[in-house]
Amino acid sequence: MTTTRWLRRPQPRPAAAVRLFCLPHAGGSAGLYRSWAPLLPADVELLTVRLPGREDRLDEPLPADLPTLVAGLAAAVGPLLDRPWAVFGHSMGAAVGHELVLHLLRQGHRPPVHLFASAREAPQFHRVGTVHLQDDDALCAELARLGGTDAELLAIPEVRALVLPAVRGDYRLIETYPARPEGLLPCSVTALVGTEDEELTVEEAEGWKPWTAAGFDLLGFPGGHFYLSEGPAAVVAAVVERLRN
Structure with missing residues (x-):
């Protein structure tokens, strides 16, 4: 396993034809x-x-805002774009x-060959929120509602102390996030949704279409907000x- 501060390469594949960079949800990890x-x-190399x-x-402290986070990540990703990604x-x-x-x-x-936008509304439908301002109990309730974190684990004080700062951040x-990105993507975009995800409407997912000058498609999978954990294959x-393709 090859690791850097920003990226983990679980199975190095130096001859892979394409590199796939995967980003987690709020509070999530490479896991x-x-x-x-x-x-x-074998021709696809995963970097989480x-x-x-x-x-x-x-x-490490969280960046002040999302653009600062992106700038730091871009510095780590840039040297690895010597092949399709x-x-x-x-x-x-x-x-x-x-x-x-x-x-x-x-x-x-x-440019990348593809962007996959999973369980996320398009920028024009972005909603600001106040979850990060709520107390720990409310934050845990939100995580349990979405289904990405075991509620029993969140009841353990030591786990809360480890998990909640990153989640809140x-x-x-x-x-x-102001959600005012500029420019069309030159690559195809695929939006992926869980068919039982109450956080996202079909209209919000299809809203990714005007953000690309290339192709677009929308895929639905059984499950809720974390459908990809229920059926990864x-x-x-x-x-x-x-x-x-």
């Missing part, structure tokens, strides 16, 4: 994509993004991934199919 590496074919404030970056972002990670692609394009890097980043297969 969201733990099952993906063995499911991906590790954000400050969690895992072995626990003592794509981005998959889940929930908050989709917004970060979108801004990351635009940032790298402004720097003159080669990420919610602050996304809830204060089907999601990975759909991603690979689009990377090869």
